Amino acid sequence: MKPDVMWPVLWTVVRTYAPYVTFPVAFVVGAVGYHLEWFIRGKEPQPVEEEKSISERREDRKLDELLGKDHTQVVSLKDKLEFAPKAVLNRNRPEKN
Template identity: 40%
Template structure:
């Protein structure tokens, strides 16, 4: 009996695969909706966040830029132990 069923499935695999995939998809979708929380917290739109960030940058003092301040000797980084003082 099993060889006949397997031969039928093997010859008609295209007609068997779609209903099986649909059933698995429906079960998975419903299981996920039961187990997961669908609440998504509110975030401002990206354009509004960008506009606020630009406004904050414009209101700051343009002469006081932290990234451009000289802090230490750039050539002193990654010095091997034999060359350290």
């Protein structure tokens, strides 16, 4: 075969089988690079303490607030029922005298 005919055939074969060749090569290069990096760095890094999420911080703050309260002192039920202004609840009712 002539060299000028061989190059197009070679490039067609490489293009056709590229996924089968590049994946194993990339896998080996990645594995070698990973282990080489850890070899150069030395010991494993200490795990970084993760920052608490907003909801976790809120729960902690609420728990701290509860620790400081006296739970034997509760609001009477009569006071609890006054949760909305009377104007809203009695909007369509005539005033009772």
